[in-house]
Amino acid sequence: AQSxxxxxxxxSVSEGALVLLRCNYSSSVPPYLFWYVQYPNQGxxxxxxxxxxxxxxxxxxxxxxxxxxxxxxxxxTKPSAxxxxxxxxxxxxxxxYNKLIFGAxxxxxxxx
Amino acid sequence: xxxxxxxPTSQILAAGRRMTLRCTQDMRHNAMYWYRQDxxxxxxxxxxxxxxxxxxxxxxxxxxxxxxxxTDDFPLTLASAVPSQTSVYFCASxxxxxxxxxxxxxxxxxxxxx
Numbered sequence: 001a002q003s004x005x006x007x008x009x010x011x012s013v014s015e016g017a018l019v020l021l022r023c024n025y026s027s028s029v030p031p032y033l034f035w036y037v038q039y040p041n042q043g044x045x046x047x048x049x050x051x052x053x054x055x056x057x058x059x060x061x062x063x064x065x066x067x068x069x070x071x072x073x074x075x076x077t078k079p080s081a082x083x084x085x086x087x088x089x090x091x092x093x094x095x096x097y098n099k100l101i102f103g104a105x106x107x108x109x110x111x112x
Numbered sequence: 113x114x115x116x117x118x119x120p121t122s123q124i125l126a127a128g129r130r131m132t133l134r135c136t137q138d139m140r141h142n143a144m145y146w147y148r149q150d151x152x153x154x155x156x157x158x159x160x161x162x163x164x165x166x167x168x169x170x171x172x173x174x175x176x177x178x179x180x181x182x183t184d185d186f187p188l189t190l191a192s193a194v195p196s197q198t199s200v201y202f203c204a205s206x207x208x209x210x211x212x213x214x215x216x217x218x219x220x221x222x223x224x225x226x
Contacts, residue, residue: 043217044215046215
């Protein structure tokens with residue numbers, strides 16, 4: 001069965017600092033992996049996805065993630081945080097036929 | 113504007129009452145999904161539909177039912193609401209059933225069962 005674990009339910013960074021949100025996955029087959037962002041009182045929107053092409057995936061708003069099979073990781077990074085990046089971030093893996101299995105989420109706070 | 117609409121935005125409901133959450137998409141996507149979001153648990157799949165006329169159970173289907181009479185609509189019904197069904201409910205859709213396509217989410221319905 002597939003699963004994801006997001007390390008750290010809350011992450012706080014200064015504006016301009018590196019953002020690193022951690023995600024580890026478990027999958028018995030080559031995984032498809034996703035990062036979604038949820039702004040307050042909104043639905044989720046896709047940041048980026050890995051579907052077995054390039055291991056470094058670039059997404060919207062300057063985010064990127066690197067698929068590392070040896071570490072079973074798919075961490076999300078952004079070189080320089082902006083106040084508008086404050087949101088909740090969810091890592092997800094394709095599970096079964098067409099379902100997404102989500103991690104518990106990481107709330108990112110950005111302070112001046 | 114293309115996308116997914118959900119109604120109502122929020123609802124307070126007495127335990128034991130029946131409630132239907134509505135979801136409509138105008139993107140002509142084949143697949144649709146219902147998730148519930150609870151603090152510390154992320155999103156969990158309740159039911160899904162790969163195409164009009166078919167539905168399937170997700171991770172937490174008990175106490176919920178769905179129907180998919182046409183491509184656009186995917187209502188979620190709570191036959192007899194209980195307090196543990198207090199949650200935020202998200203409807204989503206995707207263009208294919210193969211899992212690599214993006215799932216698009218609606219704005220959510222915040223449901224409180226007292």
